[in-house]
Amino acid sequence: MVNVLVVGLDNSGKTTIIERLKPRPKQSMEVAPTVGFNVEEVQKGALTFTVFDMSGAGRYRTLWEQYYREADAVIFVVDSGDKLRMVVARDEMEHMLAHPNLRKVPVVFFANKKDLPISLPPAEIAQALGLNDIQDRPWNIFPSNGLTGEGLDRGMDWLAERLGKA
Amino acid sequence: MAATAQDSQAPLRGPEKKDEDREDESANRCDSRTVSRQYEQHSVWSCLQVITKLLYLLNQGESFTKKEAAEVFFGVTKLFQKQDINLRRMMYLCIKDICPGADEVIIVTSSLMKDMNSKTDLYRSNSVRVLSKIIDGQLLAQIERYLKQAIVDKSPVVASAALVSALHLLGNNAEIVKRWINEVQEAAQNKNNMVQFHAVALLHALRASDRLAISKLVTSLTKANVKSPLAQCLLVRYVAQVIQDSQPGPNGEQRPFYDFLESCLRHKAEVVIFEAARAICNLRDVTARELTPAITVLQLFLSSSKPVLRFAAVRTLNKVAMTHPLAVTHCNIDMESLISDQNRSIATLAITTLLKTGNESSVEKLLKQIGSFMSDIADDFKIVVVEAIRSLCLKFPTKQRALMNFLSGVLREEGGFEYKKAIVQSILVLIQEIPDAKETGLGHLCEFIEDCEFTYLSTQVLHLLGQEGPKTKEPSKYIRYIYNRIILENATVRAAAVSALANFGAVCEALRPRIIVLLRRALSDNDDEVRDRATLHLQQLEGKAGGPEAVQPRVDVNLTALEKALSDYLAGPTDKPFDISVVPKAPPPLRGAAGGLGLPSASTTSGGGALPATSAARKDPTAEYAELLRSIPQLAPLGEVFKSCEPFRLTEEDTEYAVFCIKHVYEGHIVFQFNCTNTIAEQVLEDVSVAMDLADAGDFEEAFTIPLETMPLNGVGQCFTVVTRQPGAIATGKIVNILKFKVKEIDPGTGEAEEEGYDDEYVLEDLEVTPADYVKPTLLGNFRKAWEELDPSTEKEDEYGLGQREALQDAVEAVIGILGMQPCEGSEAVPPNARSHTVLLAGIFVGYQQVLVRMSFGIDAGNNVAMKLVVRAESLELSEAIHQIIQDA
């Protein structure tokens, strides 16, 4: 049983991605902005993930920290097309990583909405977010498409591998 | 919460102790962090246990700090992935009860919304309840459709939950909830009792501000078949409210909905039967005939095996006994067996009811029965008993000795301040009202102050001794009691005793030298006030400082007026001395001015809410309006209002405007108060007044009007028209009324009223001023004595045929109702099956002139009632006016 915390700015595609992680018949195509949070359970090979899908809207971001303590891993979703708010995403991320309640758990970054023509490549996003400065925990970034599910497996496999080692 | 938390938690702890529990114990506190860790690591079962403990703590009155609350709350939210019905239920409870703050609590919104669409009934219902508690208007609009669905959900649990939530939401989001009316209406047809109950409550709440709509709703519901007993109870209450709000029809016309209430008396469910009986008993101006079926079912309840039914019935009958003692006498036998009821509340209510309905011969027996359990009941109930004894004593002055002995007996026993106060107050009233009771009463009070721990009561008694003692046959016997107080008591009591003594010296010349000696001793008292009073009174008794007459200056001015005059004086230039002669004189003391029927009202003194107020069911209109009238500056020069009459309607039902008139009688004026309501939202009515055509009322002259700025929509606003008449005159006549106002239409487009309106008028029903408007009830201790004191030459006698009546009691009640005077000595109750009966009535006319009535009734085999009416008053005109009232009726 692994607790995964899914965070990122609003409209970045968190809920969409989680839907795609569920078995096909249970997926729902229609997602509304999350109010507060949702818990889901998803199976990945031998691992059962309990996924906390947090709302990214400003009003709720301060509540993320209530769920740090039990997080065994973090998924941070970034909207690759939202250049304007990249700094906001970076700010929230730094805040989170500096929080005492969050253990040194692995972090997966999904550079989501890679299908958008204006989307930035993962390398540029890594730079914009200053990921290279993260020294104290394993992390990785993967381009993804929440609508099709493309790229999600790679991220989840990496995560499973990290967690297996721990 | 640390220490107590540990204790209260202890008995709940299960057998298998976790390590963390032990840690807890050593830390000796319930660490909420432990709790949240439990959530993650342990089974559903242990989570359940922890939540149960937390809720238990909360319900024990523990409070969590903000931090603790937040920790518990977020801990609980992390359990949403567990799909266990029992756990989820506890989570909902926890979230509802431990709400850390508006900002945090919204975090569960999405999770709850998911539950709202779950297949499990329990998830759907409870999530709706929680959600409605934490949601704001914007979010509500988003989830509205789910709630609408929930209202008509197949599962009754869910439907009820949604309806109750809607009731709660109505407060802040009425607009949204109103859109669900169709669903609510459908739910009101639901076969499930609880759902129907909630739906009916919501239907009513949705219309709460609109009387017309309520009335329509109630009408349709009484025709529909409401199956749920609880819903039916609600309906009975709503019906009672509608009856209360509607004006009585012209004489004799049956009340709307009475049939419905009566049919509910035959309902299967006891709750409904009781609710209907209670509603009937509380009807305004309920008649003996309307009461009968309700009393019959209550009587059956009196011998029920269920204590709650017995209590409910006796409590209701107790109230009815105030206004309709005769109706309740049929239950006396059942009531008597309740005196020994194990439940003390039932016994007390039974006893006090019997006291109210009892006749003269049963007084002693009842007193003995009460005496046997007086020490077993709480002070609240004792006060009720004392109040009942007091009314009884006023009703049967010849029984005063036995009743007074009872009161003095209980006065000697243990008891709190409120209780003692009620007893002393009762004795004071009896001394004032019943001359024969004076000497014994004063004697009892003297003994009481010998050993009284309440300063307030001691001073009150001392004052009374000073007033009444000197007038008794043997004043000297009180002096020792009073002087003892000067030696033994605290300063406040000592000062009161000094003044009381001085009164004896002033009134009884023979005692004066002795009093002067006693007062001298108080000159060395260590309290300023005591010394000052002693010094002043000594001077007065020795002929200085105004002489003995000044010891008790007669202030025969109206004290409220004096206060006002003094503050006016102080506000202006004070070079001239204050002139007391300009202050209005006080009206003669109004006896028992409180209760509507002149009976001392119990509600003012009985503490606690354990018992219903036993005062008259009807409010005294004069007291009700006094405040309003006083607040209107233009009316101040008119003086004190003598009497306010019951409101009556000047418009038909369902017209654009509803206008009610209340007549206020003053010494030289009548103030007509018009309560106006606009019922049309599309218009604004401004500058509203009522013009009176006095052509048929020649003794009146219009003085002035006080217009109403705007007539409130579905609210009540007042305008006044004031007429003058000869001071003290019983002027009568018929008056034609025209409502005048300016109309401004509201533009449906903008919702704004147009700038320029137009003047319009509306003819109201006529109103009549009759002699009855000038008379009001007054309480009398000794009717015979008062009768003999009035000049026989004012006597006027006549005979009247009253036609066929069902019983003598009907005729008696009708005539008392018409005259609006106070029945004396319990004479309003006709003994069962009596063929003739005499009723004594006392009243005062405007100008505080007494009028007494002696009516003899007889009924023949054909149920024809005849009445001989003899009146004495302070003038022949007044006696004639009383006959006029009967002739006009």
Ligand SMILES: Nc1nc2c(ncn2[C@@H]2O[C@H](COP(=O)(O)OP(=O)(O)OP(=O)(O)O)[C@@H](O)[C@H]2O)c(=O)[nH]1
């Ligand atoms: N084009 C494109 N659209 C996406 C992708 N992933 C998600 N979206 C869309 O982005 C919008 C927001 O997605 P959500 O999953 O609701 O975003 P979220 O991060 O959960 O937002 P909050 O719950 O408000 O924090 C939706 O309209 C999705 O259809 C993607 O890979 N490509």
Ligand SMILES: [Mg+2]
């Ligand atoms: Mg979301």
